[in-house]
Amino acid sequence: MLISGRGSNMLALADAGADPACPYEIVLVASNDPEAPGLATAATRGIATWAHSHKGMKRAEFDALIDAQLRAANIEWVALAGYMRILSPEFISGWEGRMINIHPSLLPKYKGLDTHARAIEAGDSVAGVSVHLVTAELDDGPVLAQVEVPVLPGDTPETLAARVLIEEHRLYPRVLAEMVTR
Numbered sequence: 001m002l003i004s005g006r007g008s009n010m011l012a013l014a015d016a017g018a019d020p021a022c023p024y025e026i027v028l029v030a031s032n033d034p035e036a037p038g039l040a041t042a043a044t045r046g047i048a049t050w051a052h053s054h055k056g057m058k059r060a061e062f063d064a065l066i067d068a069q070l071r072a073a074n075i076e077w078v079a080l081a082g083y084m085r086i087l088s089p090e091f092i093s094g095w096e097g098r099m100i101n102i103h104p105s106l107l108p109k110y111k112g113l114d115t116h117a118r119a120i121e122a123g124d125s126v127a128g129v130s131v132h133l134v135t136a137e138l139d140d141g142p143v144l145a146q147v148e149v150p151v152l153p154g155d156t157p158e159t160l161a162a163r164v165l166i167e168e169h170r171l172y173p174r175v176l177a178e179m180v181t182r
């Protein structure tokens with residue numbers, strides 16, 4: 001898994017994956033931010049971590065570093081969860097069809113950042129979460145599954161995000177399990 005932040009989706013995937021009946025296991029959590037809180041969380045679950053700052057490095061050069069870690073760990077799938085770096089075309093093509101991402105909107109709506117604020121601003125009555133295959137275009141690959149979440153009167157980006165996050169944690173492990181057994 002690649003993360004840049006708190007790693008709550010990483011934890012949801014890791015905990016589901018720890019069940020012997022689950023068809024996948026999280027074996028490595030890698031980050032472009034050595035301070036990412038999710039790294040410590042992964043360590044509490046006994047999961048190997050790797051972190052290196054991307055600062056001062058060319059994008060492709062940094063991605064090659066991560067790629068080498070993933071290949072060395074013999075991983076089969078890459079799951080992005082709050083990984084806040086655009087990936088290089090070289091990295092993406094190397095994991096084509098085997099890299100998924102979770103995005104907190106009903107794609108193709110609201111690619112990029114501030115999805116909840118944008119949904120509220122637009123007056124949407126429904127928001128949600130999508131899991132998609134990663135392709136070269138940001139938040140654009142084929143959608144594998146979505147869950148809708150109502151936008152309630154008085155919602156702020158924070159209250160809506162919290163409601164969506166509950167669904168993220170249910171959806172992501174389910175989709176990864178489906179993908180690895182296809």
Ligand code: GRF
Pocket residue numbers: 003005006007008009010038081082083102103104168
């Ligand atoms: C989640 O909302 C996810 O959908 C988005 O970034 C956030 C990451 O949160 N891609 P976390 O680090 O998994 O808690």
